[in-house]
Amino acid sequence: MKLRSVILSFWTAMLLSVSAWAEGESRIYLLHSDRLFHDTRIDAKAQILVGNVQFRHDDVLMYCDSALFYEASNSMDAFGNVRMHQGDTLTLTGDILYYNGLDKLARVRNNVVLVHGQTTLYTDSLDYDRLYNVGYFFEGGHLVTKDNDMTSDWGEYRPETKVAVFNYNVHLVSPPPPQEVRTTLLTDTLYYNTVTSVANARGPSTIDDGACHVYTELGYLNTVNNNLTLLNRSEMSNNGKKIIGDSIVWNSVDSIGEVFGNVVYTDILNRNAMTGHYCYYNDKTGYSLGTDSACIIDFSQGPDSMYMHADSIKMFTYNINTDSVYRTMHAYNHVRMYRKDLQGVCDSLVYLTKDSMIIMYKDPIIWTGEQQLLGEEIQAFMNDSTVDSIYVLRQTLSCEKMDSLHFNQIAGQEMHSYMENGELKMTHVIGNAIANYFPLDEDSMMVAMNHTESTEMKMFMGDNRKIRRIWMPEATGTFYPVTMIPANMRFLENFHWFDYVRPLNPKDIFVWRGKTKGTELKATTKRHAPLQNLKEIGKNHGNVQNTRAKTLPSR
Numbered sequence: 001m002k003l004r005s006v007i008l009s010f011w012t013a014m015l016l017s018v019s020a021w022a023e024g025e026s027r028i029y030l031l032h033s034d035r036l037f038h039d040t041r042i043d044a045k046a047q048i049l050v051g052n053v054q055f056r057h058d059d060v061l062m063y064c065d066s067a068l069f070y071e072a073s074n075s076m077d078a079f080g081n082v083r084m085h086q087g088d089t090l091t092l093t094g095d096i097l098y099y100n101g102l103d104k105l106a107r108v109r110n111n112v113v114l115v116h117g118q119t120t121l122y123t124d125s126l127d128y129d130r131l132y133n134v135g136y137f138f139e140g141g142h143l144v145t146k147d148n149d150m151t152s153d154w155g156e157y158r159p160e161t162k163v164a165v166f167n168y169n170v171h172l173v174s175p176p177p178p179q180e181v182r183t184t185l186l187t188d189t190l191y192y193n194t195v196t197s198v199a200n201a202r203g204p205s206t207i208d209d210g211a212c213h214v215y216t217e218l219g220y221l222n223t224v225n226n227n228l229t230l231l232n233r234s235e236m237s238n239n240g241k242k243i244i245g246d247s248i249v250w251n252s253v254d255s256i257g258e259v260f261g262n263v264v265y266t267d268i269l270n271r272n273a274m275t276g277h278y279c280y281y282n283d284k285t286g287y288s289l290g291t292d293s294a295c296i297i298d299f300s301q302g303p304d305s306m307y308m309h310a311d312s313i314k315m316f317t318y319n320i321n322t323d324s325v326y327r328t329m330h331a332y333n334h335v336r337m338y339r340k341d342l343q344g345v346c347d348s349l350v351y352l353t354k355d356s357m358i359i360m361y362k363d364p365i366i367w368t369g370e371q372q373l374l375g376e377e378i379q380a381f382m383n384d385s386t387v388d389s390i391y392v393l394r395q396t397l398s399c400e401k402m403d404s405l406h407f408n409q410i411a412g413q414e415m416h417s418y419m420e421n422g423e424l425k426m427t428h429v430i431g432n433a434i435a436n437y438f439p440l441d442e443d444s445m446m447v448a449m450n451h452t453e454s455t456e457m458k459m460f461m462g463d464n465r466k467i468r469r470i471w472m473p474e475a476t477g478t479f480y481p482v483t484m485i486p487a488n489m490r491f492l493e494n495f496h497w498f499d500y501v502r503p504l505n506p507k508d509i510f511v512w513r514g515k516t517k518g519t520e521l522k523a524t525t526k527r528h529a530p531l532q533n534l535k536e537i538g539k540n541h542g543n544v545q546n547t548r549a550k551t552l553p554s555r
Contacts, residue, residue: 032052092108172190272299287317346364394413413430
């Protein structure tokens with residue numbers, strides 16, 4: 001009777017167990033074991049399996065040296081040479097495996113290795129959730145792919161999406177050892193796609209490739225080609241040059257970068273900077289473009305920085321990667337520049353680093369103190385970022401404001417102004433030189449106006465920009481007392497005082513103010529020598545021959 005009772009209890013338990021599986025839960029099957037026994041001293045609820053143990057649960061095969069099999073709870077504990085195979089692509093190994101078939105959770109401990117395709121994850125503690133197809137590690141992990149080597153304190157890997165997430169003290173090197181490391185990424189949160197090899201760093205992060213250093217709080221690094229997409233006000237620096245922007249796109253293959261939004265480029269070595277809302281740069285050719293509130297800042301002279309704005313600013317580099325490298329900068333449309341001792345306005349501008357020369361085109365104007373220079377074209381020659389001399393071509397006019405009613409004025413075809421320590425010292429006018437100037441007496445009082453005309457004129461300046469003396473080869477002129485100056489002689493024909501156009505401060509360079517209509521320079525016609533065509537040459541040649549024939553004596 002006792003035996004019958006035991007058998008009935010056994011089959012009752014089996015039926016209950018079968019009814020549980022019938023509700024949709026799969027069970028763990030024991031496929032093989034060298035030995036199977038039960039020992040209540042070890043575990044009263046477990047079957048003890050020893051030697052070449054093999055289980056199956058759904059499509060997963062599990063192997064180990066020994067195991068405790070809890071058939072009633074559909075779980076198992078495996079020990080020694082644990083291996084877990086899911087399909088043909090995923091293998092999980094370790095020293096210990098705790099597996100629950102009800103929630104499909106595998107907890108692998110000690111010397112854990114997860115292999116999925118070309119991705120390998122090393123850790124000492126891994127929880128692999130088969131229900132959601134994700135593995136978690138929380139005591140340090142090391143993931144290796146064909147392109148990268150990554151470590152972190154915490155993380156997860158999803159075989160279905162092939163995306164790994166790393167948290168805390170994340171360290172990525174590319175390519176993986178033993179190859180020479182090209183790029184290093186440090187962050188606290190990293191999303192890595194093992195198919196595309198794109199690393200998405202979130203939070204304070206740094207990227208170094210030996211030559212370039214990157215700081216970002218949201219960036220994407222393609223570890224195959226080192227291309228970068230950086231957001232959230234990231235910055236890149238290289239050899240004393242730094243660029244910051246709301247977003248940066250860097251093509252490492254072509255060495256081309258684009259920066260968008262609140263761009264700040266700083267060159268510490270050459271002591272200059274550029275700001276704007278868009279910047280394009282080609283590192284191979286040295287070509288760059290800045291638009292949308294583009295501004296060049298030269299701070300090589302300490303606090304007296306030069307600020308220049310234009311609609312578009314382009315930089316061209318010649319003989320790059322050689323000792324004879326030089327650059328040209330082109331500024332187009334609505335050019336305005338400001339420095340404490342020098343201001344300027346024009347339509348377009350070219351700066352030649354080879355000659356330290358600035359060329360201003362189309363209604364250019366330069367102010368220095370109370371001095372105003374204008375003409376059809378202005379060439380400024382620099383010396384250590386300060387103006388050394390200014391050359392004005394055609395329709396030239398130099399004005400110096402004495403007070404609100406009186407101006408020293410010089411006009412001519414060409415004008416050379418020479419500076420010393422930023423101060424105007426001498427002006428040389430060539431061709432149709434005309435001057436209205438007010439000499440001062442010993443008490444610095446204006447007593448008269450001298451109107452003079454000559455073929456050439458040199459005006460020498462003294463202290464406080466006052467005229468010290470004037471030289472002319474020969475001249476005609478008239479001396480007018482201040483109270484008796486004729487109204488039509490007070491100002492030269494092309495005189496205009498453009499103080500309303502002049503930039504007043506660094507921010508004012510972004511506010512365009514053009515000349516009042518009718519005050520622009522008059523267009524000049526450039527005459528060219530007439531060119532003959534072949535028909536005219538032939539015709540003239542025939543006429544010459546006929547003329548010679550008529551004039552030759554007959555024999």
